Amino acid sequence: MILTARTTRGREKTAVNALKSKVKNKDLDIKAVFHPEDLKGYIFIEGSESDIRDLSSEVRAINGIIDEEVGVDEIEKYLSDEQEEIKIEEGDEVEVIGGAFKGEEAKITRVDETNREVTIELLDAAVPIPTTVDADMVRKKANQG
Structure with a gap:
């Protein structure tokens, strides 16, 4: 099951990293955690619903879980391996x-x-x-x- 977690805007990466470190330290059914770069204030978590809810309640940057399962087809557009090229150069x-x-x-x-x-x-x-x-x-x- 994939659920969406609401996060503090701009703290998505912090939430993902906190979740990943907590998963390493516990035996939880969490398969994936990711944040699409162009979707601010949300991250996706794949795993068992109870583990997702338990774990996300321990992360300060997460403000709640949306009570609706997300299908892979709905987030497929975010799963591209290609990241947008950084258009900033030294000296800018x-x-x-x-x-x-x-x-x-x-x-x-x-x-x-x-x-x-x-x-x-x-x-x-x-x-x-x-x-x-x-x-x-x-x-x-x-x-x-």
């Missing part, structure tokens, strides 16, 4: 759109396409400290090509 100026630095402007110093992460330096910081964030947490500023 970006706006941070999520996480602790939301609303700040930053410069990209490194792009890690494998892990979909970027290293940024905040432009307004007195001392620029490199910080690595999820690539989905930054948006290229509009005035750039």
Whole structure:
């Protein structure tokens, strides 16, 4: 059975990682947990209904389970192996759109396409400290090509 869990927007990856680590430590019937990049605020969990409900109640980023089973055909479009290419390059100026630095402007110093992460330096910081964030947490500023 596949169920949909509501999460805090922008915390989908945190919820997935928390679920995965809890599954490793317990003997639960959870087969898969995933978050489609273009579906904000939701993740999908495959397994037994009771284990899904028990486990998700232990994860702070999960706000509840939707009481309707999801068919594989409904989520098939999200199961593509291809991830959208990151269109951000080193040197680009970006706006941070999520996480602790939301609303700040930053410069990209490194792009890690494998892990979909970027290293940024905040432009307004007195001392620029490199910080690595999820690539989905930054948006290229509009005035750039």
